[in-house]
Amino acid sequence: MIALLVAACSSQEPQRGKGTALSGGTQSNGTVGFEHVKAGDIFWFALPVPANTSDEPIEITGASVVEVPKGIKVLRYGAYSLDDTEGLALLTEEGDKYTPAFGRLKDHAKEGVKVAAHSSSDIYYLARLKITGEPTRSVRYCKFDYRQGGRELTQTLDCEVELTSK
Template sequence: MISGSALDGSGNQSNGTVGNENAKLGQVWWFALPIPVNISKQDIEITAVSVMEPADGLKILEYGAYNLEDTEGLPLMALEGSKDAPKFDKLKNYATKPVVVRANEESDIFFTARMKIESPPKGTTRYCRFEYKQGKGLYTQTLDCELDLQTN
C-alpha cells in the first residue's frame, strides 16, 4: 500500500484528546475516529480502519461505521449502556462494505472503535489509520486521534 494524502488531517478530532477520568474496569467504550474529509479531486472508498496504538489495558473488540444522522451528531466517545450513548447495536453498521467519500466532501459516515477496559489503562490510545482505494491505487493514511481513559 502507498501512503495517501486524500484525507484532511487538520480537523478537530486530530487536534485534541477526549477522555474520561472515572472509567471503570470492565466498561466498554465507543471511540469515534476522525470524520473522513476527502480533500482530493477524486472519490475514495474506505475499506478498513484501525487504531494504531491502543493504550495498554484496552482491548479493541470491533470497528464500526455509522451515519451521523442516526446518532444525532458525532459522539466523540460513549460509554456502552449509558442513557445518553447511541444504541450502536440497533443502528445500521456501514462497515460491511467500503464507505465512499466524494471528492472535496465530508463523509456522512463516521468510524468507531469499540474497546473494553481489561486493566487500568497505561498511556493514551493514539493514531487512527484509514485504508482506502482511489482510482486503481490502494492507500493507507494515519491521522492523529487521541483517547485517554483513566480508572480510579
C-alpha cells in the first residue's frame, strides 16, 4: 500500500528524449545584434530555421529561447512562413517599416510544423522580445520540442542575439 502511494505521488510528466534530427545551419554559427536599445523597445528574433537532417520526418510542437537575461522579457513565440514574411526576418524592431506585420500573418505555432526528412522548413519560429531594462548579456540557445517516430524529443541549438544599450 505504501509503495503504491509513493508511486502515485511521484509520477511526473515523462521526460523527453534528446533529439539529434535538427541542424541550425548558419544561424547557429554567429551572433546577431542591435545597439542602443532602450526600455520599451520590442524586437522579433528568428530562431534557426528548422532543418531536418535525419531519415524520418518530424513535427515540431514548440520552440523557445533557453537563456534570457535580466533586462529582456519574452512576450511570446510565433511560427511564420518565409513566403509571408518575404524572407527570413532575422532580427527586426517592431514598428520599423521593413518589419513584417506579424499580427496580420498566419501563426503556424499552434498547429505544429512538419519537416520532411532531409529538408528545411518553410516555416520558422520567432521570439518577440521586450527590453525592460539594460540587458545584462545575450539571449542564448534555442530549444525545439518535436515528435519523430512516435517519440517526444527535445533538441537545443546554438543561437544568440545581443541587444545592448551601448
